[in-house]
Amino acid sequence: MPPTYRHRRIHRILSTAAGLATVGALVAALPASAGGGRPGGHGHGLPGRYQDVQLLSFNDLHGNLEPPAGSSGRVTELQADGTSKTVDAGGVEYLATHLREARKGKKYSITAGAGDMVGASPLISGLFHDEPTIAALNKLDLDVTSVGNHEFDEGAKELARLQNGGCHPKDGCYDDDSEKFRGADFPYLAANVTDEKTGKPLLKPYWVWKKNGVKVGFIGVTLEGTPNIVSADGVKGLKFGDEVETINKYAKVLQKQGVKSIVALIHEGGAPASTAYNYDCDSPGAGDGISGPIVDIAKNVTPAVDALVTGHTHQAYACTINDPAGKPRMVTSASSFGRLYTDTTLTYDRRTGDIARTAVKATKSVNRVVTRDVTKAADMTALITKWKTLSAPIASRPLGYIAGEIGNTGAESPLGDLIADAQLAYARSVDPEADVALMNPGGIRAPLTYAASGGEGDGVVTYGEAYTVQPFANTVNLVNLTGAQLVTALQQQVSGSNEAAPKILQISGGLTYTLDLTKAGAARVVTDSVKLNGSAIDPAASYRVAMNSFLAGGGDGFAELGKGTNVVVGGDDLAALEAYLTANSSAGTPYPVPAANRITVVK
Incomplete structure (x- = not known):
């Protein structure tokens, strides 16, 4: 999943120009x-056949x-x-x-x-x-x-x-x-x-x-x-x-x-x-x-x-x-x-x-x-220390609090729910008519751990941790899709180029459907189960859908998402997650681990 240039996100450490x-x-x-050039040197005498x-x-x-x-x-x-x-x-x-x-x-x-x-x-x-x-x-x-x-x-x-x-x-x-x-x-x-x-x-x-x-x-x-x-x-x-x-x-x-x-x-x-x-x-x-x-x-x-x-x-x-x-x-x-x-x-x-x-x-x-019960390589420790020192002012900034580890495994993951909800919240700040948000699983690179290695305290989510989760610097875009297009996009999760290795979109709260893995291809998405806020999706109706710029370009085999109209290019996707965690969590009331119960999976 691609980034745009990270200069929107990066605080320059030094700014000396140089050629490329x-x-x-x-x-x-x-x-x-x-x-x-590896250890062992040259052998002695004439080498054997093998x-x-x-x-x-x-x-x-x-x-x-x-x-x-x-x-x-x-x-x-x-x-x-x-x-x-x-x-x-x-x-x-x-x-x-x-x-x-x-x-x-x-x-x-x-x-x-x-x-x-x-x-x-x-x-x-x-x-x-x-x-x-x-x-x-x-x-x-x-x-x-x-x-x-x-x-x-x-x-x-x-x-x-x-x-x-x-x-x-x-x-x-x-x-x-x-x-x-x-x-x-x-x-x-x-x-x-x-x-x-x-x-x-x-x-x-x-x-x-x-x-x-x-x-x-x-x-x-x-x-x-x-x-x-x-x-x-x-x-x-x-x-x-x-x-x-x-x-x-x-x-x-x-x-x-x-x-x-x-x-x-x-x-x-x-x-x-x-x-x-x-x-x-x-x-x-x-x-x-x-x-x-x-x-x-x-x-x-x-x-x-x-x-x-x-x-x-x-x-x-x-x-x-x-x-x-x-x-x-x-x-x-x-x-x-x-x-x-x-x-x-x-x-x-x-x-x-x-x-x-x-x-x-x-x-x-x-x-x-690569076990961790061996002596650390000193030269690598020095390298990490150097770059960690340079990045520390940015990496250590706290964004919010979580009640437990929010993982990124499974067809629908708790972290996928969180990110989709964050993008929908951002989208509604841009357009109150936004209906749903979609997030591609490949764009979620790591879990949000509860007891982080950075020493900042249990449950604290820092900028560095959030960056590891979403490092691509995509924008959150809004498009119009018909109900039929939305269903087609869900079917593309498990058909075409994604049939052999499904890419299950993470979905915001309110959207629900059944994924029947006993079936083949697009039929795995049970069409009449797709609902928004309890109501069946209307194939002819128009829905305002938020997604990152990669998906909005039809990436990961979701060609239908690339056909959206009335496009609005929004802000940085990591900033959307940051704003959502800041608004919805505190030390006293950490963000709960999502239930990941929006997609019903039949095996």
């Missing part, structure tokens, strides 16, 4: 290849430098007796320690990402246009990553700046001249993102890691549907190609260059049958163990690619899916927010230059938890 690297300069700045290469990978960090709060900072772990437990996880201080420990004794080690390293970030990173996260990734020794959809939140020029460095064109530099933002030390790959006019790739499509005769190529792509989930401004002038066609194309290019060991970094994913990070999706009876877009991609990507590192769905899996030749191939994802990393062993055959994917010499992957 052009997109054209981005490709030229990327290295053709590099050595791993060489194990360690591939550490993670995805969807989203600027979570501090340990994520609430459910966003936990993973589910299956136990030997069949039960499960939750484990606190995440935080770059711990991620750095785990990765550095994992590399010890490994002479050949590569660290890669599968996109959305930045974007939709908590305030400590988002306030500074994610410069802190890029600095952290540099310290993590990330070798390479694909782009994700959120890398385009602020457009191609800003992505070029994150790669090449330089001060932000609107907000200037945040550090003194001795510490100007230098950009990413690692290459961003986007093989399937091209300039509409020239047809040339926006970024370098592939990169080759080399060490002592071992060569591993990486091809990076984001999901073809990126324009459907990013603002038009963010992807203006860009074309997003088919993932399979693009990977297969550049696999041939790498093979012609003598690179036969290839890994695809794909910002698209799937959903395993279990949410536990250590679920064995290849166990007997599990079937494929995974569903979603990545399955078809994996089944059609050329056998020349030896492993697929994926993301986007924020799920955890390490599964095998057969390639077009019928050979099993690893497909992995490390959840999100830095809670996990994947440890993969690639068995490199020096004789063939390829990865041995046989029953004896198989590629093996396992997801590992």
Whole structure:
């Protein structure tokens, strides 16, 4: 979900102006290849035929430098007796320690990402246009990553700046001249993102890691549907190609260059049958163990690619899916927010230059938890302290009070109810005739926790916490929709591009309906159950509907919402939440946890 520029929200820390690297300069700045440079040094004597290469990978960090709060900072772990437990996880201080420990004794080690390293970030990173996260990734020794959809939140020029460095064109530099933002030390790959006019790739499509005769190529792509989930401004002038066609194309290019060991970094994913990070999706009876877009991609990507590192769905899996030749191939994802990393062993055959994917010499992957029971990495602590100090005057400002944790899980979530009610209240301050508000679930990035980590006191909601929930700087818009259009929009939650992975809109008080998950497609929305304040929706009547600017543009597959008329562009969505909490809560009367009972779900 895209932001407009955050300068409406950001209090400038420093305002020194500086130039911005052009997109054209981005490709030229990327290295053709590099050595791993990992602990372990060079081996002694002649190498054997087979060489194990360690591939550490993670995805969807989203600027979570501090340990994520609430459910966003936990993973589910299956136990030997069949039960499960939750484990606190995440935080770059711990991620750095785990990765550095994992590399010890490994002479050949590569660290890669599968996109959305930045974007939709908590305030400590988002306030500074994610410069802190890029600095952290540099310290993590990330070798390479694909782009994700959120890398385009602020457009191609800003992505070029994150790669090449330089001060932000609107907000200037945040550090003194001795510490100007230098950009990413690692290459961003986007093989399937091209300039509409020239047809040339926006970024370098592939990169080759080399060490002592071992060569591993990486091809990076984001999901073809990126324009459907990013603002038009963010992807203006860009074309997003088919993932399979693009990977297969550049696999041939790498093979012609003598690179036969290839890994695809794909910002698209799937959903395993279990949410536990250590679920064995290849166990007997599990079937494929995974569903979603990545399955078809994996089944059609050329056998020349030896492993697929994926993301986007924020799920955890390490599964095998057969390639077009019928050979099993690893497909992995490390959840999100830095809670996990994947440890993969690639068995490199020096004789063939390829990865041995046989029953004896198989590629093996396992997801590992970024637990918080290890020593924090001191350099990451220093980095967080620096940016937290700069953001503290803004982040610590209290907005309101809550009676308990307000979560963001489930088809209808308590936090979704709160945000929708806040937007309806704001809309009625602009137009008293506003009837209902809709909020897309992808725009809610974290829960509102009761006992926050900031030390400000139980139940206090600070600006920093609210920013983490809604970091996109959208506006709250009002449009007219007919009753028929409103029902169609509800049906689009579970049909068309959203049928396989429904996106259930969060709704303001007064709107109710039944969602029957035993049915298929649009029929899941029981039409005659859709009511507003107890009265059936009139298909011919006009309703005044509030929603954020992303939805008003038809984002997330809600084309019908983009057809609204009599449009009024309102103010910032986070400001609407702030005003609502301030008006409806106090230390003595905190805001109650919403019941989340507006949508009746039939399973």
